[in-house]
Amino acid sequence: MERVALRGGRVVDPSQDVDDLYDIFIMGGRIASIKPSEEKAPVGEGWLEYDCKGLVVAPGFVDLHTHLREPGEEYKETIRTGTLAAATGGFTTILCMANTTPPNDCEALTRLIKKKAAEEGTVKVHPVGAVTRGLLGRELTDMAELKEAGCVAVSDDGRAVMNTSVMRRALEYAKGLELTLISHCEDLHLKEDGVMNEGFEATRLGLKGIPAQAESIMIAREIELCELTCSRVHIAHVSTRRGVQLIRDAKRRGVNITAEVTPHHLLLTDTQVGYDTDFKMNPPLRSREDVEALREALKDGTIDCIATDHAPHSSIEKDVEFDMAKDGVVGLETAFGVLMRLVHQGVFTLKELVGFLSTQPAGVMGLKCGSLSVGSPADIVVIDTEREWTVEPEAFRSLGRNTPFKGWTLKGKVVKTLVDGRVVHEEE
Amino acid sequence: MRLKRKDILAIEELDRDELEMILSSAQSFKEVSERDIKKVPTLRGRTIINLFYEPSTRTRTAFEIAGKRMSADVINISASVSSVKKGETLKDTAKNLEAMRPDCIVVRHCSAGTAHMLAGLLSCSVINAGDGAHEHPTQALLDIFTIRERLGRVEGLKVLIVGDILHSRVARSNIWGLRNLGAEVTVCGPPTMIPPHIERLGCSVAYHVDDAIADADVIMMLRIQLERQRATLFPSLREYARCWGLSAERLKKAKKDVLIMHPGPVNRGVELSPEVVDGPWSVILEQVTNGVAVRMALFYLLLGDIKED
Numbered sequence: 001m002e003r004v005a006l007r008g009g010r011v012v013d014p015s016q017d018v019d020d021l022y023d024i025f026i027m028g029g030r031i032a033s034i035k036p037s038e039e040k041a042p043v044g045e046g047w048l049e050y051d052c053k054g055l056v057v058a059p060g061f062v063d064l065h066t067h068l069r070e071p072g073e074e075y076k077e078t079i080r081t082g083t084l085a086a087a088t089g090g091f092t093t094i095l096c097m098a099n100t101t102p103p104n105d106c107e108a109l110t111r112l113i114k115k116k117a118a119e120e121g122t123v124k125v126h127p128v129g130a131v132t133r134g135l136l137g138r139e140l141t142d143m144a145e146l147k148e149a150g151c152v153a154v155s156d157d158g159r160a161v162m163n164t165s166v167m168r169r170a171l172e173y174a175k176g177l178e179l180t181l182i183s184h185c186e187d188l189h190l191k192e193d194g195v196m197n198e199g200f201e202a203t204r205l206g207l208k209g210i211p212a213q214a215e216s217i218m219i220a221r222e223i224e225l226c227e228l229t230c231s232r233v234h235i236a237h238v239s240t241r242r243g244v245q246l247i248r249d250a251k252r253r254g255v256n257i258t259a260e261v262t263p264h265h266l267l268l269t270d271t272q273v274g275y276d277t278d279f280k281m282n283p284p285l286r287s288r289e290d291v292e293a294l295r296e297a298l299k300d301g302t303i304d305c306i307a308t309d310h311a312p313h314s315s316i317e318k319d320v321e322f323d324m325a326k327d328g329v330v331g332l333e334t335a336f337g338v339l340m341r342l343v344h345q346g347v348f349t350l351k352e353l354v355g356f357l358s359t360q361p362a363g364v365m366g367l368k369c370g371s372l373s374v375g376s377p378a379d380i381v382v383i384d385t386e387r388e389w390t391v392e393p394e395a396f397r398s399l400g401r402n403t404p405f406k407g408w409t410l411k412g413k414v415v416k417t418l419v420d421g422r423v424v425h426e427e428e
Numbered sequence: 429m430r431l432k433r434k435d436i437l438a439i440e441e442l443d444r445d446e447l448e449m450i451l452s453s454a455q456s457f458k459e460v461s462e463r464d465i466k467k468v469p470t471l472r473g474r475t476i477i478n479l480f481y482e483p484s485t486r487t488r489t490a491f492e493i494a495g496k497r498m499s500a501d502v503i504n505i506s507a508s509v510s511s512v513k514k515g516e517t518l519k520d521t522a523k524n525l526e527a528m529r530p531d532c533i534v535v536r537h538c539s540a541g542t543a544h545m546l547a548g549l550l551s552c553s554v555i556n557a558g559d560g561a562h563e564h565p566t567q568a569l570l571d572i573f574t575i576r577e578r579l580g581r582v583e584g585l586k587v588l589i590v591g592d593i594l595h596s597r598v599a600r601s602n603i604w605g606l607r608n609l610g611a612e613v614t615v616c617g618p619p620t621m622i623p624p625h626i627e628r629l630g631c632s633v634a635y636h637v638d639d640a641i642a643d644a645d646v647i648m649m650l651r652i653q654l655e656r657q658r659a660t661l662f663p664s665l666r667e668y669a670r671c672w673g674l675s676a677e678r679l680k681k682a683k684k685d686v687l688i689m690h691p692g693p694v695n696r697g698v699e700l701s702p703e704v705v706d707g708p709w710s711v712i713l714e715q716v717t718n719g720v721a722v723r724m725a726l727f728y729l730l731l732g733d734i735k736e737d
Binding site: 198199200202203204205206207208209274275319320321322323324 | 440517518519537538539540541542544545559560561562563597600623624625626628629
């Protein structure tokens with residue numbers, strides 16, 4: 001049995017309200033014990049010891065929202081490259097969305113993804129099944145079979161379920177299976193063919209806008225449906241102040257709703273778009289006011305966690321006219337570094353950030369990870385919070401190069417990632 | 429004399445001195461078109477490519493004539509927009525044209541930002557001949573040239589722009605240029621056609637033409653572009669003409685010597701009644717004449733012999 005000790009690191013584990021110097025001992029892929037570093041607890045022969053002095057040791061990150069593109073669009077990303085990118089960014093568990101080609105709307109696809117992930121993947125992959133067959137918004141998928149095959153949630157991410165009656169039935173049916181429904185909130189009629197946030201920037205650039213209400217109207221709908229059906233919903237990539245207010249009010253009323261926000265919506269605004277297709281994603285970058293509201297919502301618990309919405313595309317989709325470019329940016333490898341900016345600026349504490357990236361998303365999906373408590377799987381990140389690095393898309397493990405953070409100099413990097421006690425990524 | 433820039437992409441980017449330089453240069457080139465032999469050797473040996481992804485008569489012809497009157501070789505390409513993976517991409521087309529060593533590419537495209545995209549890709553000059561709903565800089569230059577020629581100034585004038593401001597690159601370019609030169613601009617149309625926060629460009633907004641025309645020195649009417657108004661921005665052409673169209677009757681409320689402008693092509697009976705198009709207020713054909721002079725000036729200021737400096 002492999003035995004690993006992480007010595008002398010500053011252990012930050014929101015799940016146990018811990019932020020102090022500890023040694024972590026791993027046996028059989030699980031956390032065997034945690035002891036204050038000052039005890040200098042001896043280990044026997046055969047232990048692999050890592051010196052973590054000056055580094056932060058935290059639960060491995062959990063990303064509720066990635067696109068791995070396999071099967072069907074392997075030129076954009078594969079399960080192998082996507083999970084390598086995840087390990088590089090400190091993510092030890094990821095959920096992959098159903099909008100592959102063909103979509104993950106049946107048991108066989110889910111099993112294929114699980115099998116590939118087991119054979120070629122670096123981190124733990126949990127597929128998200130489709131809500132409706134073919135992501136067409138009409139007929140429900142065989143959700144019980146999807147769950148049995150390994151899906152931990154269902155979502156038609158990328159395309160809203162526009163028929164309210166279908167969504168009602170989906171929420172009800174998923175409730176019976178204890179499957180969480182992740183909703184991509186976007187009123188497609190109101191969006192029309194919009195390509196960026198509606199506002200002065202869109203007017204100036206002559207680009208068609210997507211109003212904030214295209215999101216908030218659907219968030220309001222999901223809240224109403226949750227109350228109607230006594231079910232629960234997780235709102236994907238909230239981007240607007242109006243959406244935040246609706247979720248906050250719903251939570252106060254006791255509605256069973258959770259929500260996530262992406263790093264780019266926490267850091268960027270529509271004034272940075274220009275005509276750069278690496279700043280084109282859905283939902284679009286919003287206003288400064290929205291960014292402030294999203295940060296506030298994370299701090300007060302209205303938004304539960306951060307998810308990357310890692311959406312790799314190739315130059316075929318991105319090196320074109322802005323109108324015609326596909327939506328999406330990669331995020332797995334840059335998430336922690338760019339979010340550390342907010343820690344350095346004093347917006348969040350490091351412990352809060354670790355919580356948003358690990359303990360809280362694990363909690364949202366009821367996953368047995370996101371904690372360094374004894375008995376937990378030894379999914380761990382080791383972080384150098386002082387390490388400076390520059391975002392160079394050419395160096396990404398992901399096949400996607402479509403990042404709005406190109407050239408950013410960041411302070412804070414994941415230097416080691418462990419999955420079940422095994423080192424799957426190490427810097428230098 | 430030469431502009432210290434490679435491309436003309438947007439009026440937003442031009443400062444007042446540059447606008448003045450272009451306008452005064454256009455003034456001197458206008459005379460060439462009045463000659464018996466309408467040609468000067470200024471751009472001999474230069475190659476200009478008109479790359480048009482949208483149909484155009486006026487703009488493309490004006491660019492072509494402008495280039496030819498300056499002895500440049502002008503090539504016209506009418507291309508259709510190809511979707512991703514189907515046909516050649518804009519980038520590939522542009523790089524292939526560049527490989528033939530043109531000095532300037534004039535581009536019109538239905539997507540905003542395409543001129544910027546080409547300017548970043550190519551080492552030759554790029555002139556924006558209209559990109560989506562973004563800008564149409566040469567149209568604004570010829571409009572401002574016409575206003576100045578007719579009224580002797582731009583500063584302090586009240587200019588009213590009526591129509592589909594939301595989709596209008598002509599409106600955006602004119603607002604930037606007219607504001608920069610000190611005019612007051614009001615945009616007018618049904619609220620469905622007024623883009624959000626347009627007043628941050630320095631103009632005011634009116635919904636009722638009758639209120640807005642009274643003190644206007646210039647009224648620019650925009651074409652109702654039926655092909656762009658897929659959405660229900662207004663109920664019918666009949667109602668649009670009634671509420672926002674200019675008729676001789678409605679013009680009784682305007683200043684006697686108001687200038688009526690239109691970038692063309694006119695929908696007679698929709699935004700302008702025939703008696704207004706052909707009436708004494710109209711400077712629509714002068715705009716077209718001046719369009720050649722303005723484009724000659726731009727070619728000269730971008731491609732002219734640098735040794736003259």
